[in-house]
Amino acid sequence: MQVFQKICRFFLLILNITIHTCFLCDYFRQSFLGISEGLPIHPMEKLIVIRESFPERRHMDISIIGTGNVGSTLGKRWAESGHKITYGSREPQSERVQKLVKESGNGASAANNHDAMQASPLILLAVPWKAAEDIIKEGGDLKGKVIIDCINTFPDELSQSLAEKIAEWAVGAHVIKAFNMTGSDNMADPVYGGQKLSMFICGDEEDAKGQAASLAEDLGFEVIDAGGLDSALYLESLARLWIHLAYNRKFGKRIGWKLLER
Numbered sequence: 001m002q003v004f005q006k007i008c009r010f011f012l013l014i015l016n017i018t019i020h021t022c023f024l025c026d027y028f029r030q031s032f033l034g035i036s037e038g039l040p041i042h043p044m045e046k047l048i049v050i051r052e053s054f055p056e057r058r059h060m061d062i063s064i065i066g067t068g069n070v071g072s073t074l075g076k077r078w079a080e081s082g083h084k085i086t087y088g089s090r091e092p093q094s095e096r097v098q099k100l101v102k103e104s105g106n107g108a109s110a111a112n113n114h115d116a117m118q119a120s121p122l123i124l125l126a127v128p129w130k131a132a133e134d135i136i137k138e139g140g141d142l143k144g145k146v147i148i149d150c151i152n153t154f155p156d157e158l159s160q161s162l163a164e165k166i167a168e169w170a171v172g173a174h175v176i177k178a179f180n181m182t183g184s185d186n187m188a189d190p191v192y193g194g195q196k197l198s199m200f201i202c203g204d205e206e207d208a209k210g211q212a213a214s215l216a217e218d219l220g221f222e223v224i225d226a227g228g229l230d231s232a233l234y235l236e237s238l239a240r241l242w243i244h245l246a247y248n249r250k251f252g253k254r255i256g257w258k259l260l261e262r
């Protein structure tokens, strides 16, 4: 009987050690490597790792097409962060656009849409949807360029995202959907009571996505990698909900998205 009890105790001890070892391994994997079941690397950490490996992203050449609410807000904030901005406009010499160039500083300039799109490796398209196709055609050869698309509209059919259409028009460019699901006031200041708003981004090319993530972090957003460009429809739907809440439901523009996790 005593021998049987000893054997049972021995097996209980082994079981106990196994359970604790598994727990510690899992804790270690989750805490130090950011790896947990079914989620190889935390999406946010993944983007931060990409950003840190490319310190040259601190000072990028960026062409911003469209000098309205979004173009002027992002242009001024990115210039403040050390980026060199070329604004693309239908009226680059107008008093309004020249005032924006002056306010931006840090070597900013303005050109027509074609010249601006050729001027930098990274382009932000901040124009109305109805003008997007013509402007992309006007841009000429955009192969290898990163295009950040922040455009929203309320289309009749929703089977394909605006971003995927832009990728078809801009042959060979790396299209990233970002900066579309929040208002331009939030782009000017994305921090609510010490909490960073989330910026969801998606695209098929990791390096291009890293550049867009870096620019969102410069503004003060917490970046969430939503996946490939086939996720753009979700980001565009989120924007429609934001617009619905802000204007139809009269919440106003001082609202934003925050992804929580536990």
Ligand SMILES: NC(=O)c1ccc[n+]([C@@H]2O[C@H](COP(=O)([O-])OP(=O)(O)OC[C@H]3O[C@@H](n4cnc5c(N)ncnc54)[C@H](OP(=O)(O)O)[C@@H]3O)[C@@H](O)[C@H]2O)c1
Residues within 6 Å of the ligand: 065, 066, 067, 068, 069, 070, 071, 088, 089, 090, 091, 097, 125, 126, 127, 128, 129, 130, 131, 150, 151, 152, 153, 179, 180, 181, 182, 183, 184, 185
């Ligand atoms: N407003 C927001 O809070 C917000 C937030 C997220 C996303 N978005 C999206 O971002 C894009 C820009 O929004 P926005 O609020 O900045 O618009 P906006 O103030 O109307 O400015 C759009 C700019 O696009 C340029 N443009 C080129 N072709 C045009 C045309 N045919 N008609 C009108 N403008 C033309 C204009 O710049 P030039 O006159 O210099 O050519 C104009 O200033 C839109 O697609 C919008 O859905 C807006």
